[in-house]
Structures are given as C-alpha cells and as structure tokens.
Amino acid sequence: MSAPRFRRYVALGDSHTEGVGDGDDHTGVRGWADRLADHLAGVEPELTYANLAVRGRLAGQVRAEQLDAALALRPDLATVLAGVNDLLRGEFDADAVGAHLDAMFTALIAQGATVVTFTVPDITRVIPAARPLGGRIVALNRHLRAATRHGVVVADIASHGVVTDPRLWSTDRLHCSPLGHERIAAALAEALNVPGVDSSWSDPLQPPLPRxxxxxxxxxxxxxxxxxxxxxxxxxxxxxxSGDGRSAKRPQLQPVRPALPFEAR
CATH class of the missing domain: 1.20.5 (Single alpha-helices involved in coiled-coils or other helix-helix interfaces)
Incomplete structure (x- = not known):
C-alpha cells in the first residue's frame, strides 16, 4: 500500500502529545508527535505541523479548547489522544470520555482529515500503586479501539509487551522517555505506511532488565x-x-524542515 503524502498535520491532546518526558521546560519538549512529523517530512518535505496539546488537559478540555482551532487549520492529518488525565480522576466516566473522543474524531474526519490515535499502555505494569486503575485503562482502550468504526487509524500499541518496559518511561512513570516517544512515533508511522518504518518498534529491548x-x-x-x-x-x-498558565507550544502550522537556500529564492 502506498503512503499518503500529508501537507498539514495537527496534533491534539495533553502532556503526552505535548511531549513531556522528552526534553524539559528549559530546552523544550519534543515528544512522539514531533517525532512523527519528522517521519512524515521524510516523505513530504513541505509538511507543515502544529501541536495544540497542553499538559493536564482532560478529554472535555481538549475538545473545548483545541478542536475548533484544529479545524481552522484544515489538517489533512490529525492525531488525537485524550483521556489519560481523566482516568486518574476519582469521577472518571469512560462513556463521557468516549463521547468527547468520538466528537473530535468525527468532526476532523468530516472535514477530510485522516485521523490517528493509539491505545494506552497498561500503566499498572509501570506503577504498581496504580493497579486500581486497571479497569479504567481497559475501558478507555475499548473506546479507542472502537474508533475504527469512524474510519480512525488506530495503532494498538497497548497489545505489545515492550510498551511497559521501564526504559520506555521517564522517571515520573506517567510520561514516556525519549525512547518511548520514538517507539510511539514509529508505531504511528507504521500504521500510516510511512516508507522506511516497520514493526521493529515493537521488538523487546535488549538485554532484558535483571530482576x-x-x-x-x-x-x-x-x-x-x-x-x-x-x-x-x-x-x-x-x-x-500542571497546565495552569500554559498554552500550546506550536499553535500554528509551521514547516517541519527549513527550506533549503535554493527553495527560499
């Protein structure tokens, strides 16, 4: 299957999409969405990319604060990931989160965008104290997997054991490490049939960690x-x-790769 050539990529979400865990607030955070944009720019050098994600946002806030802005940018590719902050709250409602996700998926697809999401790793394997959240993660992933009925491309990364390897997680265990962000980017690039990307992102890390x-x-x-x-x-x-007073790091579409001198003339 040939790879589509996207020109306008917009990412919506929370801290995971913003890139927390990959860099810092002094040098800037990168993250899987930035890394996916790099993969895509290898196929389409004229790709422009915006990242509307803000850390700490609940699914309803992502919908309320980012969807209209994303639609105004008229993306031909959008990634949407939300709901992780919701499942950490006492009043978690899987159906309500699913409704917010579905609204974002359908609005973006109706405008002509290819929409991509992915399932959430089982963080109870990374944070033993989070075991009571296991059922919530299952419920959230059920909604994410069901997004295929809307035509969403779903990368089911949660079904691969490597995603709970501690080396793919930052020291806070809630966000991915740079390696984890790169693995997610590669998983989404594979789901989009980007040339040069295969399933090796799901290979176990070597050597195995000692017990x-x-x-x-x-x-x-x-x-x-x-x-x-x-x-x-x-x-x-x-x-x-954690997102109080923060705004999107990349609110407008910008080139992923700077123009070469002969292109700028």
Missing part, C-alpha cells in the same frame, strides 16, 4: 512516591493543574 530484589523495589516505590506522587496529590487537593 529487582524486593528491597530495591520497595525503595524505588518510596522514592517515586516522594518525588512525584506527593506533588501530584498536592495539585489535586488544591485544584491546580
């Missing part, structure tokens, strides 16, 4: 809870969000 002792595991959990869980709980209690 940790019980003492090392407990110590790691305590350090993670102190460094990341406690601040997150503090924001929930005070009604703050």
């Amino acid at each position: 940790r002792t019980a003492l090392a595991t407990v110590g790691g959990e305590l350090r993670w809870a102190t460094a990341f869980l406690a601040p997150w709980l503090g924001r929930r209690i005070t009604g703050r969000s």
Whole structure:
C-alpha cells in the first residue's frame, strides 16, 4: 500500500502529545508527535505541523479548547489522544470520555482529515500503586479501539509487551522517555505506511532488565512516591493543574524542515 503524502498535520491532546518526558521546560519538549512529523517530512518535505496539546488537559478540555482551532487549520492529518488525565480522576466516566473522543474524531474526519490515535499502555505494569486503575485503562482502550468504526487509524500499541518496559518511561512513570516517544512515533508511522518504518518498534529491548530484589523495589516505590506522587496529590487537593498558565507550544502550522537556500529564492 502506498503512503499518503500529508501537507498539514495537527496534533491534539495533553502532556503526552505535548511531549513531556522528552526534553524539559528549559530546552523544550519534543515528544512522539514531533517525532512523527519528522517521519512524515521524510516523505513530504513541505509538511507543515502544529501541536495544540497542553499538559493536564482532560478529554472535555481538549475538545473545548483545541478542536475548533484544529479545524481552522484544515489538517489533512490529525492525531488525537485524550483521556489519560481523566482516568486518574476519582469521577472518571469512560462513556463521557468516549463521547468527547468520538466528537473530535468525527468532526476532523468530516472535514477530510485522516485521523490517528493509539491505545494506552497498561500503566499498572509501570506503577504498581496504580493497579486500581486497571479497569479504567481497559475501558478507555475499548473506546479507542472502537474508533475504527469512524474510519480512525488506530495503532494498538497497548497489545505489545515492550510498551511497559521501564526504559520506555521517564522517571515520573506517567510520561514516556525519549525512547518511548520514538517507539510511539514509529508505531504511528507504521500504521500510516510511512516508507522506511516497520514493526521493529515493537521488538523487546535488549538485554532484558535483571530482576529487582524486593528491597530495591520497595525503595524505588518510596522514592517515586516522594518525588512525584506527593506533588501530584498536592495539585489535586488544591485544584491546580500542571497546565495552569500554559498554552500550546506550536499553535500554528509551521514547516517541519527549513527550506533549503535554493527553495527560499
């Protein structure tokens, strides 16, 4: 199957799409959407790309704050990922999240865009304390997989064991590491039949990680809870969000690759 040549790519979502975990706020975050744009620009050098994602956003907020802006950019490719922040909240409603996702999928497709999403890895394999969220992840992924009925391209990355390898996750365990972001980008590029990308993104990392002792595991959990869980709980209690005061890092379509001198003349 030949690869489509996209000219206008717009990404909608939360911190995962923004790129948290791949870079930092001083040098800038990159992330799987930026990396996917690089893959696509290898096929279509004139590709332009916008990233409307803002960390901390719930699915309803992504729909309310980003959908109209995305439609105004008239993308021929859009990625949509939302709902992870919702499943961390006590009032999680899988059907409501699914309705927000469906509304975004259908609006973008109705305007002529190819829409891509992917299933959420089982974070309970990365964060043992998150085991009570297992059923919520299953419910969210059920909605994401069902998006194929709208014509959405769904990369089912959650079905591959490698996505819960700790080396694909940042130290906060909620966001991917640079390697994890690159694996997701490659998975989406494969789903879009981008030349030069194959299924090797799903290969297990080598060498396998050694088994940790019980003492090392407990110590790691305590350090993670102190460094990341406690601040997150503090924001929930005070009604703050990691995205407060933030806006999209790339709100307008911009070239992915700078024009060469002879192209600029």
